[in-house]
Amino acid sequence: MSTPLLRATNLVKEFPVLGTGGLLRRPDTFRAVDDVSFEINAGDTLALVGESGSGKSTTARLAARLLDVTSGTVELDGEDVTGLGRADLRRFRSEVQVVFQDPYSSLNPRHTVERIVTAPLLYQQRSIPGGARAFTRSLMERVGLDPDHSQKYPAQFSGGQAQRIGIARALAVGPRVVVCDEAVSALDVSVQAQVINLLRELQREEGLTYLFIAHDLAVVRQIATRVAVMTQGRIVEEGDRDAVFDAPQHEYTRKLLDAVPRIRPEWERERRRNAALAAGASA
Amino acid sequence: MPRFLITRVASGLGVLLLVCLFTYLVFFALSPDPAVQICGKNCTPEVIDQIRGNLGLDQPFWTQFFHFVVGIFAGRTYGEGVGAVECAAPCLGYSFQSSQAVWDMIIQRLPVSATIAVGAAVLWLLAGLAGGLLSAVKEGTFLDRFTTGLTLTSMSIPNYVLALVLQYVLVVKLQWLPFPQAVAFADDPGQWFANFVMPWIVLAVGYAAAYTRLTRANVLDVLRENYVRTAYAKGLAQPLVWRRHALRPALTPIVTIFGMDFAGLLGGALITETVFGINGVGKMAADSIARNDQPVIMGVTLLAGFLVVVGNIVVDVVYTAIDPRVRVNA
Amino acid sequence: MTLLQVRDLTVTFPTPRGPLDAVRSLDLDLEPGGALGIVGESGSGKSMTSLAIMGLQPRAAQRTGSVRLRDQELVGLSEAELRRVRGDRIAMVFQDPLSSLNPYYTVGLQIEEAYRAHRPGTTRRVARRVAIEALERVHIRDAARRVDHYPHQFSGGMRQRVMIAMALSTEPELLIADEPTTALDVTVQAQILDLLQEIRRETGTGLVLITHDLAVVSEVTDHIVVMKDGVCVERGPVEQIFTDPRHAYTQALLDAVPRIDDEIGALRAVTAGGAGDAAANDKKDGGPA
Incomplete structure (x- = not known):
């Protein structure tokens, strides 16, 4: 592969520390993202993992151009998009979309699904292919929602369904990159599994590229192709998923992996055997 | 500092x-x-x-x-x-x-205005906090609904109307209160009190109603806090949970609002003093407006601005004393 | 003698559409020194169960059944009698340690107050020493100084340690921990779980651990109750639940857990008993309260 689809180079983001500035004094700054670089090839999923305060979400927001960098560059398909103005940013937004953690608070409660998912197209002053109704229906089908519910409001959906609406909204503009910022973290385990499956399916069928932000390493193992481990604003280890999980190089990665609670593998094997036996017996 | x-x-x-x-x-x-x-x-x-x-x-x-x-x-x-x-x-x-x-004109009239302001503030604080707490304790009961109705009514009566009604009923009809005459506190405390009680009530009623509602809402909010649940889970008795864990967080925001309201009282004093014919800063301002005596209007405006600014600073200082989260950490 | 024996516990809320059971006919058993896990998704009634054991269910709710702590029946006790149990014989640790601690008081005062509530006549000096010792026991360094700090001056994990210290200050027979690590980072979670295990080992305190996280219960508890829609669907020793689950919901739940060891193809969706995505029970948290 020649150019990666999304490339971040030496990203730095500093925030002013509240209460330190004065009339004439510049406030102290806190460096949330400290010289972070990564590349994602088309069709891949790069997972940024880390604990709270590691800078992973800020990095995602920089890459999605929701925040301005302090320094560093973001490139999409080889084109520097760091300094895009309003009009060009609109074009960028049709290539890179974001799915957030809390589906309810990131969907306008007073808008119907149809209005929510067609809004990005209207902002970009693009025509809606096939009309709003038909477009919404096909989009809802793609994310596994009942297309007859296009006139309902977010509160009428369960958490998992609401997150599907969030995904549908992201897909509406036909992006190439989707940034998932803790997109499955707030969901119950059964629902979480379905949403992960959906994301994988969409990637397989439509060749989407994901930047996947998560604190849950088990979820990351299910979806990532590459993994970057962040702590204190820096990437300390990056590599192919299985390499990072099976042979972590950095001490922090090892500490993180060790801390994850897990069901004993021997119990898990026995359960599968028992399940297979039961299935065989009933067949 | x-x-x-x-x-x-x-x-x-x-x-x-x-x-x-x-x-x-x-x-x-x-x-x-x-x-x-x-x-x-x-x-x-x-x-x-x-x-x-x-x-x-x-x-x-x-x-x-x-x-x-x-x-x-x-x-x-x-x-x-x-x-x-x-x-x-x-x-x-x-x-x-x-x-x-x-400045001399203001200074002469300030004691009277301050008496009205402080008295009214004490009155509305007591009434507002008591009413709000009672309402919160008895949430959903008749007493709560009655209090809510009363506060809504009080807030919708303009205070000059209330002033005239009070004067007519208490002084003219029932004759519970004597006609006001200028006396110093030391000379005749009874007459002094009788002179001021109506202005206090008139000025305080609207604030008392607002504070009742605010206190009630704050207390009910705080009672839903997780740390109140923790306090019950520790086995603390309800009075202690309320006193220690609910009241302080609930009343802290009221300090802020009280500071602002008190500092901004001059506007309310203008109407009250005029209606009762009390020769305070408020009435002076009203008279000056009628006479178009610009320097006086301007002086009073500056005084009002000064009070608001000082009130804000005092509130900030008090707030750091009562809320540990805004204290600067060592 | 059984430490905690719950029989036929039902918590009912009045709703416009008639009474709704947040918890229905629940039985629980915990031996002294044992650890019982209550597992379930949002809306399963697991948190309401923990509050109902303490008699802390919302005022609108009605609680029936039996909750026995050793030989004492808790259902039907007066408020005053219940208070003597709460915080003394049964202590609780909640999910979000920041909001569970009062921001206006030092952690020391909040621990002292838990202790003094059950040891009337304790002087402040003694209570303060108890507080410092409690903080030391949960491995908070420099406890003598930290005791005078406010909750916001602690990190998330440290705050949960403070909560645990507070719960332990009265040496309770039973500790109920409701999602104690859900709000914490994974490395901090591991430390808190270790701490809970250590406390069990050293003090013999019984533990009821309520969580949505199957991996966590598998590591910490010895018996498990799986709840769904207010009802226990399956119970048993931890190994049996994880190796040979009988109920379709338990099986589906275990299939849905993402494994860190392995990518396991498509995660199986939970559909048994209508617990799928389309069901209304994956609303956010807490039951119908």
Whole structure:
């Protein structure tokens, strides 16, 4: 592969520390993202993992151009998009979309699904292919929602369904990159599994590229192709998923992996055997 | 002095200067010529010009404003020679209609206004907190709904109407209260109290109603906090949970609002004092507006601004004392 | 003697559409020194169960059944009698340690107050020493100084340690921990779980651990109750639940857990008993309260 689809180079983001500035004094700054670089090839999923305060979400927001960098560059398909103005940013937004953690608070409660998912197209002053109704229906089908519910409001959906609406909204503009910022973290385990499956399916069928932000390493193992481990604003280890999980190089990665609670593998094997036996017996 | 306090005082001074500038600008533009007022009826343009020169009214705006601000700190003299008037610091201007410095006029009337303000504040705090707590404790009962209804009614009655009704009922009809006469507290505490009780009530009613609702809402909010659940889970008795874990968080925001409201009382005093004919700062302001006595209106405006700024700073200081989260960590 | 024996516990809320059971006919058993896990998704009634054991269910709710702590029946006790149990014989640790601690008081005062509530006549000096010792026991360094700090001056994990210290200050027979690590980072979670295990070992305190996280219960508890829609669907020793789950919901739940060891193809969706995505029970948290 020649150019990666999304490339971040030496990203730095500093925030002013509240209460330190004065009339004439510049406030102290806190460096949330400290010289972070990564590349994602088309069709891949790069997972940024880390604990709270590691800078992973800020990095995602920089890459999605929701925040301005302090320094560093973001490139999409080889084109520097760091300094895009309003009009060009609109074009960028049709290539890179974001799915957030809390589906309810990131969907306008007073808008119907149809209005929510067609809004990005209207902002970009693009025509809606096939009309709003038909477009919404096909989009809802793609994310596994009942297309007859296009006139309902977010509160009428369960958490998992609401997150599907969030995904549908992201897909509406036909992006190439989707940034998932803790997109499955707030969901119950059964629902979480379905949403992960959906994301994988969409990637397989439509060749989407994901930047996947998560604190849950088990979820990351299910979806990532590459993994970057962040702590204190820096990437300390990056590599192919299985390499990072099976042979972590950095001490922090090892500490993180060790801390994850897990069901004993021997119990898990026995359960599968028992399940297979039961299935065989009933067949 | 903590750093934040220095910053607050500095920015407070900045705000005051802006208030000064703004009021001065407004009155500079709107004011009838003081020279004409001083000159009286049989006046010639020459005399007016002379007075104008004397008072510095022919100078550019910025020069006049500068003199005004300097006058606040250092005092100033209007005019020269025989007709000159002294205005000692803090000189907020000079009323040529009353032939008196504005500051002196304010100082004479301030004790009365302060009595009304403090009395009303005590009254509304007591009534508001008690009503709000009671309402919260008895949430959903008849008492709660009754209190809510009462507060809504109180808030919708204009206070001049209330003043007139009270006066008619209590003084004229029932004769529970004597007609007001000017007495000092030391001379006749009973009459003194009777004089002030109606203004206190009138000024306090609206605030008391608002504070009742605020207290009730805050207490109910805090009772839903997780740390209240923790307190019960520790086995604390309800009175202690309420007293220690609910009241303090619930009442802290009220401190802020009380500071602002108290500082802004001058506006309420204007109506109350006028209706009851009490010769305080509020009534003076109202009279000055009627007479178009610009320097007095301006002086009172500045006083009001000063009180609000000081009130804000006091609130900030008090707040750091009662909420550990805003304290600066060592 | 059984430490905690719950029989037929039902918590009912009045709703416009008639009474709704947040918890229905629940039985629980915990031996002294044992650890019982209550597992379920949002809306399963697991948190309401923990509050109902303490008699802390919302005022609108009605609680029936039996809750026995050793030989004492808790259902039907007066408020005053219940208070003597709460915080003394049964202590609780909640999910979000920041909001569970009062921001206006030092952690020391909040621990002292828990202790003094059950040891009337304790002087402040003694209570303060108890507080410092409690903080030391949960491995908070420099406890003598930290005791005078406010909750916001602690990190998330440290705050949960404070909560645990507070719960332990009265040496309770039973500790109920409701999602104690859900709000914490994974490395901090591991430390808190270790701490809970250590406390069990050293003090013999019984533990009821309520969580949505199957991996966590598998590591910490010895018996498990799986709840769904207010009802226990399956119970048993931890090994049996994880190796040979009988109920379709338990099986589906275990299939849905993402494994860190392995990518396991498509995660199986939970559909048994209508617990799928389309069901209304994956609303956010807490039951119908």
